[in-house]
Amino acid sequence: MAEKKAEKAEAKEVSVQNPLALVEKVKKTGKLKIGINEVTKAVERGVAKAVVVAEDVNPKEIVMHLPALCKEKNIPLLNAPSKKELGEKAGIVVGTAAVAVLEEGDAKKDIDALHKK
Numbered sequence: 001m002a003e004k005k006a007e008k009a010e011a012k013e014v015s016v017q018n019p020l021a022l023v024e025k026v027k028k029t030g031k032l033k034i035g036i037n038e039v040t041k042a043v044e045r046g047v048a049k050a051v052v053v054a055e056d057v058n059p060k061e062i063v064m065h066l067p068a069l070c071k072e073k074n075i076p077l078l079n080a081p082s083k084k085e086l087g088e089k090a091g092i093v094v095g096t097a098a099v100a101v102l103e104e105g106d107a108k109k110d111i112d113a114l115h116k117k
Contacts, residue, residue: 019052019078022107023089023099030105034090036062039098043069048100049111050076054083057097066098076114 026032033042042048043066051070057063070077080086083095090099104111 019080020085020089022050022078022101022110023052023080023086025107025110026101026103026105027089027091028105030101030107031103032090033100033102034087034092034096034098036097039066039100040069042100042102043073043075046073047102048073048075049104050078050101050114052078052080052086052099052101054080054086054095054097056082063097074115076111078114 023032033039033048039048039051043051048070051066053063053066067077080089083097086097086099087093087095090096101107101111
């Protein structure tokens with residue numbers, strides 16, 4: 001039982017370790033979808049490998065559907081501190097509410113670890 005708790009805590013740590021670094025790594029070697037509409041479509045179609053959502057989205061209703069949708073499709077959902085930082089790491093000059101990973105690239109091991117949790 002203690003092993004399971006430790007394993008679960010470790011997986012949780014991986015998921016929140018640094019979602020911005022994950023996005024940046026995928027941008028360089030994989031493929032991203034940027035923006036809430038594109039992310040929602042990717043999740044609904046089941047092609048997203050992971051989703052990163054900014055915590056400072058206002059109003060929150062814009063992204064409120066994503067946790068339930070990601071859970072239904074078994075897609076890891078991570079939180080980034082701000083829209084501005086998430087947009088920068090995704091390679092755009094403006095902020096973005098959400099980013100979906102379509103192709104992992106060099107981040108495959110990181111994303112596989114998220115799926116195991």
